[in-house]
Amino acid sequence: MKFFVKNMVCEACKMVVKSELEKLGFRCSFIGPGELEVDEALTENQISSFDEAIKAYGFELMNDQKGYQIEKNKTCGFRMD
Numbered sequence: 827m828k829f830f831v832k833n834m835v836c837e838a839c840k841m842v843v844k845s846e847l848e849k850l851g852f853r854c855s856f857i858g859p860g861e862l863e864v865d866e867a868l869t870e871n872q873i874s875s876f877d878e879a880i881k882a883y884g885f886e887l888m889n890d891q892k893g894y895q896i897e898k899n900k901t902c903g904f905r906m907d
Contacts (some may be wrong), residue, residue: 827864830888831880834860839885846879860888 834843840856847854847864850872870878871896877887 828857829862829864831860832863832886832888833884834862839866841879842883843885846883847876849879850876 854864856862
């Protein structure tokens with residue numbers, strides 16, 4: 827299951843997000859900046875718990891790849907006119 831995380835831009839960010847996911851009992855691997863994959867499928871309740879946990883650190887789950895691409899472009903300094 828793939829997730830897109832807003833504001834996850836450095837190694838320390840990855841550590842925080844990974845830690846919160848592991849508290850829920852899941853392992854993840856990082857695919858790219860702001861993008862991670864979990865081996866198992868999470869329920870809506872688990873996804874909601876994960877989102878709430880990372881919001882405390884300034885992160886947020888994004889619902890789709892389009893939103894992820896927009897956020898990725900913002901953090902890279904590109905303009906989307």
